Amino acid sequence: MSPEPANCPLCSAAAERMRAATRGFRYTCPSCGTFHISSRALTCRNDIPASAREDVRRLRSYGHAPQIEVSPDGVRIVPGRS
Numbered sequence: 001m002s003p004e005p006a007n008c009p010l011c012s013a014a015a016e017r018m019r020a021a022t023r024g025f026r027y028t029c030p031s032c033g034t035f036h037i038s039s040r041a042l043t044c045r046n047d048i049p050a051s052a053r054e055d056v057r058r059l060r061s062y063g064h065a066p067q068i069e070v071s072p073d074g075v076r077i078v079p080g081r082s
C-alpha cells in the first residue's frame with residue numbers, strides 16, 4: 001500500500017494518506033502531523049470539532065498516536081496506541 005495525496009480532513013492542507021490496517025486511514029499532514037481517522041469519521045468531517053487540530057497536536061506531544069472516531073456523543077479524538 002502506498003501513500004496517496006489527500007487533503008487533510010482537519011486543516012485542508014495538502015497531505016498524504018494510507019489505508020490503515022483497521023478501518024480508516026492514516027494521514028500525514030505537514031501541519032497536523034500523523035493521525036488515524038476512521039472511515040466513518042471521514043464521512044462526517046463537518047462534525048469534527050474545531051479543537052481537533054489542537055487535540056491531535058497535544059496527544060502527539062505526549063507520544064500518542066491520535067485517532068479520530070465517531071462515538072455516540074459525536075466525533076471525538078482519542079489517544080491511540082503509539
Ligand SMILES: [Zn+2]
Nearest residue numbers: 008011029032
Ligand atoms: Zn492538517
